[in-house]
Amino acid sequence: MKVLDPPPTSEADLIARLKAGDEEAAHEFFDRYAARIRRFIANSLGAASAEAEDVLQETFIALADALPFFRGDSSLFTFACAIAHRKVLSLIRTNARRANLMRTAPVAETAAPRETGANREFNRALGEIRPEYREVLILKYVEEIRVSEIARILRLGEHAVESRLARARKALRKSLKEE
């Protein structure tokens, strides 16, 4: 007889178990979201891989601190992205400060192009645009998060997100030399 996998837990149930500090729930949360969170961090940083791993670690420790207090007023992934976003911002700020002190160019601002054949040009262009533009494009088109949720993550109004998206698309097209 074929053994069926257990049905995936609903998010509300998962939240309740996380709040109670359930080990299985922690593993389930990690397996469900860790890869997407890492992709979000890596793309937001412009694929500065060594730093992405550090930010990922910090994000998960901050998540462990915050999850037992999560009130459930957004989805779990939005909540995790909001924490990851702040960690990314904090790293960018620290790098900028350090660069300022050293009077050199900011560290890890642009991405190393990924070797993905036809997509190389697109990735190069994505790496060239400003980090906040890259981040909003990733959230909207790769993670497929609604504008209202993106507004929560970035702590902006919905209109501000819409206009940032428009500017980001324009910047990307310009970088692709399509405009």
Next chain:
Amino acid sequence: MDTETKETEFAARMKSAIEPARGLDDRELRNAFTARLKQVAARPDVVPIEFDGRRIEMRRGGTLLGAAMKNGVRLMHVCGARTLCATCRVVVESGEDNLTPMRGTEKFSLRWHLSVSPRTRLACQARVNGPVEVESVFPLCGELPNR
């Protein structure tokens, strides 16, 4: 080409350019996350907060200033926590909903010191109900030994 088609095409290009999220096989991180979550959930009256990038723990319901001083973060508070000087003010980087609402005296003080913003709080007045990340506005007055 209409806007919707353009948008769909753009989304498809973005998706194909970004590598799909593959499973993350980092047992060390998974175990560290699980252990930390269990530890925090086991003590609901202890709240982990981040003060100027330092991770500290405090009693739920205590003030940010009290937590800072107890943990060796020497936050300036010239008036002795009476809302007059606003030298203990902090910028809340995250978790502002986890702080008690602002009362009249705090609002008045921040307005007086031209610092009214939903993210600026007086550490002597804001009480903590959940994790927050704050940055002090004024420089710290040196380091206190941990008590």
